[in-house]
Amino acid sequence: MAKPPGTRQSIIDAVLRIIAEDGIAGVTNRRIAKEAKVSLGSVTYHFATQHEMLRESLLHFVAEETRRLTELADQCRTDETDGTDADRAAAVVGQVAGGAPFGSRHIAPFELYIQAGRDERLRTAADQSFAAYDQLAARILTGLGVPDAERLASSAVALIFGLQLRSLATGRPAEELVDALMLLARGAQRA
Structure with a gap:
């Protein structure tokens, strides 16, 4: 059985899905947290800036x-x-x-x-x-x-x-x- 992705990977996957749907302008921490099913604090914990997240x-x-x-x-x-x-x-x-x-x-x-x-x-x-x-x-x-x-x-x-x-x-x-x-x-x- 495949291991579920970690929080950081879930966030990255969510970012790619959001970009695919609404472009980079659609990438907000709240939307990422909702899409990745993680807390808002987890997003900022794993990625200090949006640039780092996009990179x-x-x-x-x-x-x-x-x-x-x-x-x-x-x-x-x-x-x-x-x-x-x-x-x-x-x-x-x-x-x-x-x-x-x-x-x-x-x-x-x-x-x-x-x-x-x-x-x-x-x-x-x-x-x-x-x-x-x-x-x-x-x-x-x-x-x-x-x-x-x-x-x-x-x-x-x-x-x-x-x-x-x-x-x-x-x-x-x-x-x-x-x-x-x-x-x-x-x-x-x-x-």
């Missing part, structure tokens, strides 16, 4: 996302004799993109990345997250035989994020996400 929430997201992406990247490891085929790469991209329609839980990371643009103290955590995405993209592109995959990885990540953001903003699924990335990979292979 820890972003770092938690980054740690979880990095773990998930590292596992996916390890699945894409390839040696000289066994490349990644297009179907396998498309499946991994689908997993990274969420594999399901985008909803409010996908908004929190975007909100935190935007906040990192406003608050340089959050930028290291955001950079760690993008580095994990870039690593996975480089492995997939390398497995597909794309020359200079390391250089193109950040462009592939930007394409995925842009299509995810478009999906969030329009409410339409990002069905073309895998197709767009595969088009990028094919074009890079020919270059």
